[in-house]
Amino acid sequence: MDKILVHGGASLSGSVKISGSKNSALPILAATLLTKEPCVIHHVPDLSDIHYMLQILSHLGAQVERASGVVTVQAENIRTEAPYEIVRKMRASVCVLGPLLGREKEATVSLPGGCVIGDRPIDLHLKGFEALGAMHRIENGNVKVFAGELKGSSMHLRGKLGPTVLGTDNVMMAAVLAEGVTVIDSAAAEPEVEDLANFLIKMGAKIEGAGTRRIVIEGVKELHGAEHSVIPDRIEAGTFLVAGAIAGKGITLKRVDPAHLSSVTEALSRAGFVLKTDGDTVTISPNGAPKPLELTTEPYPGFPTDMQAQMCALLAKTPGISVITETIFPQRYMHVSEMKRMGADISLNGPMAIIKGVERLSGAPVMASDLRASAALVLAGLHSEGVTEVNRVYHIDRGYELIDEKLNGLGAHIERVKA
Ligand SMILES: CC(=O)N[C@H]1[C@@H](OP(=O)(O)OP(=O)(O)OC[C@H]2O[C@@H](n3ccc(=O)[nH]c3=O)[C@H](O)[C@@H]2O)O[C@H](CO)[C@@H](O)[C@@H]1O
Numbered sequence: 001m002d003k004i005l006v007h008g009g010a011s012l013s014g015s016v017k018i019s020g021s022k023n024s025a026l027p028i029l030a031a032t033l034l035t036k037e038p039c040v041i042h043h044v045p046d047l048s049d050i051h052y053m054l055q056i057l058s059h060l061g062a063q064v065e066r067a068s069g070v071v072t073v074q075a076e077n078i079r080t081e082a083p084y085e086i087v088r089k090m091r092a093s094v095c096v097l098g099p100l101l102g103r104e105k106e107a108t109v110s111l112p113g114g115c116v117i118g119d120r121p122i123d124l125h126l127k128g129f130e131a132l133g134a135m136h137r138i139e140n141g142n143v144k145v146f147a148g149e150l151k152g153s154s155m156h157l158r159g160k161l162g163p164t165v166l167g168t169d170n171v172m173m174a175a176v177l178a179e180g181v182t183v184i185d186s187a188a189a190e191p192e193v194e195d196l197a198n199f200l201i202k203m204g205a206k207i208e209g210a211g212t213r214r215i216v217i218e219g220v221k222e223l224h225g226a227e228h229s230v231i232p233d234r235i236e237a238g239t240f241l242v243a244g245a246i247a248g249k250g251i252t253l254k255r256v257d258p259a260h261l262s263s264v265t266e267a268l269s270r271a272g273f274v275l276k277t278d279g280d281t282v283t284i285s286p287n288g289a290p291k292p293l294e295l296t297t298e299p300y301p302g303f304p305t306d307m308q309a310q311m312c313a314l315l316a317k318t319p320g321i322s323v324i325t326e327t328i329f330p331q332r333y334m335h336v337s338e339m340k341r342m343g344a345d346i347s348l349n350g351p352m353a354i355i356k357g358v359e360r361l362s363g364a365p366v367m368a369s370d371l372r373a374s375a376a377l378v379l380a381g382l383h384s385e386g387v388t389e390v391n392r393v394y395h396i397d398r399g400y401e402l403i404d405e406k407l408n409g410l411g412a413h414i415e416r417v418k419a
């Protein structure tokens with residue numbers, strides 16, 4: 001297994017280009033199953049999760065071509081059962097359920113389990129499909145959804161911990177081919193949901209309100225091929241902003257949508273950094289000693305759970321006491337015990353992390369447990385003394401395109417040791 005060695009203490013400057021969004025690209029690629037015609041998707045990041053999604057599409061019978069960030073998919077004749085061996089590697093595989101159900105009125109996908117960030121049920125996805133007239137059955141670890149016909153209806157898709165992003169995507173993808181009007185209340189309003197809706201609209205779907213809490217979909221008979229460019233990855237961008245906060249003399253992110261980053265830039269401004277936006281760029285510069293923060297993760301436009309671990313890395317060395325409350329995945333703190341091994345003073349109280357900024361962190365061998373936790377450990381390594389050895393780097397490769405090369409381009413000293 002590859003590992004990453006972060007030599008702490010380098011200062012970062014210059015600029016970095018942000019890739020297309022993983023969490024937009026995955027459902028958008030799944031949505032290509034909704035038509036027999038070719039779809040062309042630009043700015044698809046080169047990530048292992050994307051690779052798995054393309055494998056699933058191929059297995060389902062689609063013709064898939066990929067050339068430097070551009071993916072063409074034609075799903076002329078398709079099967080409706082996604083294979084366990086690929087599906088088990090990536091939770092986002094569940095988002096083929098919606099398009100397969102919409103087009104073929106049935107779909108079978110291996111049921112995703114929980115993962116280290118917490119329980120990850122799909123009850124809300126199934127509730128939405130049921131509202132459209134589908135039934136489901138759990139058999140041999142698979143979930144099968146099926147319907148005679150799909151009929152539009154009104155539903156609330158909110159669980160105890162808020163709306164569901166992939167659940168909203170899934171129901172929207174099934175509803176575009178249902179008969180009549182579907183109203184999704186308490187929908188997820190994340191930019192990735194809006195991006196998927198924009199792609200579906202290009203394919204001929206009739207959708208209003210995506211990006212708000214109420215989405216209205218008027219079903220159509222069929223969809224056609226379309227071309228689309230995936231939005232910039234706001235979580236990769238946020239991660240680089242934190243790198244700039246931790247070790248930057250001033251760094252600029254290129255090809256971002258600053259509006260999608262507002263909760264992160266607002267938090268970093270409160271922490272004392274200077275953030276400047278110009279078109280599709282954001283620059284972060286230091287401005288004296290950073291300040292501690294109180295932060296709560298929330299559905300968009302609130303502070304994203306996918307940025308929580310990275311903020312822990314920054315606040316671990318920020319003077320004073322910071323408090324983070326994780327409301328989306330209350331147990332998403334696997335990085336904390338690893339950061340403590342680097343000298344951080346963080347205590348957990350249920351969904352709350354109390355972080356006492358320390359003067360010094362020191363590099364250590366640490367274990368990446370999930371995607372954002374591993375990115376956070378790399379960030380922590382940037383302001384630690386000595387070398388931080390991040391193991392199980394395959395987690396990082398799920399969601400960050402060339403993170404080591406991009407950070408080195410800004411002046412970091414990071415080595416990737418191939419297994
Ligand atoms: C590929 C992708 O886009 N992943 C993102 C997506 O995951 P994903 O879409 O899986 O996350 P959800 O928005 O569904 O989860 C939000 C909360 O709802 C709960 N829940 C979810 C579905 C369900 O049927 N029942 C239920 O109770 C979850 O356990 C969690 O507590 O949104 C998360 C929340 O912003 C992000 O952290 C992930 O990076």
Ligand SMILES: C=C(OP(=O)(O)O)C(=O)O
Binds near residue numbers: 023091117371372
């Ligand atoms: C948790 C994430 O991804 P997934 O939902 O695919 O696990 C993430 O992107 O931070």
